[in-house]
């Protein structure tokens with residue numbers, strides 16, 4: 001992985017000379033906040049563009065010049081109602097404005113929607129699947145899909161890894177979850193999430209003990225079934241469910257800084 005990034009970095013720099021006039025592809029002092037699905041540290045604007053072009057569901061990116069970090073977005077300005085915010089540290093760019101050649105050796109590749117092209121050490125290219133664990137929300141929140149377990153075991157497993165079952169507490173994060181699962185083709189799957197009314201029947205709490213404020217329960221859910229005490233995401237809607245189904249994957253949420 002380390003060598004592959006070096007190759008990409010080298011290619012990004014070598015293409016810089018061919019990319020003069022890139023200024024018309026960027027909007028200076030601007031950031032489209034709230035739609036990033038990944039970030040890359042130690043980047044430059046060409047690296048950002050290349051990383052975005054390589055991922056089919058990347059629509060735009062923001063580059064933080066001060067911190068040399070780029071944020072890849074799953075939406076562009078024309079697809080959202082929010083306007084980019086003024087931020088003197090950032091520049092914003094739409095992926096459609098960049099030629100595929102910015103990706104260097106990946107320029108002739110046609111990866112499928114859920115894949116990205118990577119350059120191997122021997123300079124061959126490959127399409128690899130993008131997975132939930134490759135995605136990060138803002139600076140720190142990261143996710144991964146783990147192997148099937150019952151809800152209590154899944155919750156304990158997440159704690160052991162320094163995180164928790166995912167808690168989509170706000171509309172913002174819930175929409176993000178729905179959209180990335182859709183982009184990854186996982187929208188018809190079931191995943192345990194970090195909500196339960198095990199402590200007090202019909203009082204739903206997140207695993208950190210906070211009560212639900214926002215919710216996205218499916219119609220007629222949670223039903224008042226006394227044996228359905230655990231929360232599952234099913235086709236992007238929330239259901240209460242029996243906790244001991246073993247054959248269900250779950251989504252771990254953790255802060256990137258606490259990753260182990």
Ligand SMILES: [Ca+2]
Nearest residue numbers: 223228239240
């Ligand atoms: Ca139910």
